[in-house]
Amino acid sequence: MNTFMNTEKARFNMIEQQIRPWNVLDADVLALLSEIKREDFVPAGLRALAFTDTELPLKSGEDAPVMLAPRVQARIVQDVAAQPQDKVLLVGAGSGYLAALLAKRSKQVIALEIDAELAALARANLQKAGITNAQVQQADGSQGAPAEAPFDVIVLAGSVAEVPAALLAQLAAGGRLFAIVGEPNAPTMRATLITRAEDQTYHSNQGWDTVAPRLRNFPEAARFSF
Template sequence: MNLAQARFNMIEQQIRPWEVLDPEILALLNEIHREDYLPLASKALAFVDMEVPLPGGQSMLAPRVEARALQDLKVQKHEKVLEVGAGSGFMAALLAHRAQRVISLEINPELAEFARSNLQKAGVSNAEVRVADGARDVQADGPFDVIVLSGSVAEVPASLLNQLKVGGRLFAIVGYEPVMRATVITRDSDKNFSTVQPWDTVATRLQNFPEPSRFKL
């Protein structure tokens, strides 16, 4: 496989058509090699428009979803980021190149070690992977400028919204199959939040987040 050509095709045929046009993000996707963050058996799937299976029943988000989320969040160099769902460490690497510091939580110890190893090999020094349950473990390092949920949830818990600084943004994929909504929540003041849902997608569930009953009278 010609990796450079496959990466170029991914950017031009999957990511640009999804309205990811920020030149810095497109350059970053060319610079950070997605295939380096996958198990050997899955490297051939690095550039495919799909979620890639990871150990522990987890998945790596599709390339266009990661790219669009990164563009929508507008992460700045002075900002501190919390990611829930480290997976292979690829999204943490992307965020680390845009932010001052990234803390990435992974509930699966094997996967957390895999992500740590990938980031270390890539020389990413401002991203830390912790074994933790992002649905339950409140982080002492908060509040954060940006929070990223690298997977889907039925709803965003208040405990995570409370970890946002004023002016901070949270990204999550919210809802139920067959259609979920990419959701960006901004903390406008101590008590007020605003929400936009600019596009649709589907993603694997993050573990242990609440699943409210969908039954209504």
């Protein structure tokens, strides 16, 4: 069996054995996972692991940023349900893969990446993949991108202790914000989808559990001592 066939078999198995069983059932999202080549966004030395059910380090070092597991990225894309007219903010561009998925389902993606090396990598990967409606900015995403707001979708591609009010304020009416919320190093965290209603109130739904590394520069929850 040639390399192409091996790769496509591995991709098929990823979708059918990891992603679909995790309640990712949107046919358009599943088709997108076949269209956008995940292996092209994985560091060269880890391409053999592109379809495994695990996080992949994007740089060397103990606290290196990671590429989230395929099922987590797919579930995020399904949950935020970006539409062709939507403007999306992604905090944590990483290697650009999640930006590529979101860009295929929306009008525009602005992806913020605090690490300059990763920002350059994400830009290059998106360009090679032919994604023209995703822009990567090297920036601290903890305050969002107020000059570009409002956004129909905001995705935090990592965990936080709580969602900053500054980011919620950048949601358009009807907009959705996704975050993984929980204590640092907790055995489980909650995938949280917050919707801004037309009356400017916020509604939160925590649909599933996972864990993810912390996004840089987001504050931890306040602790009180007596």
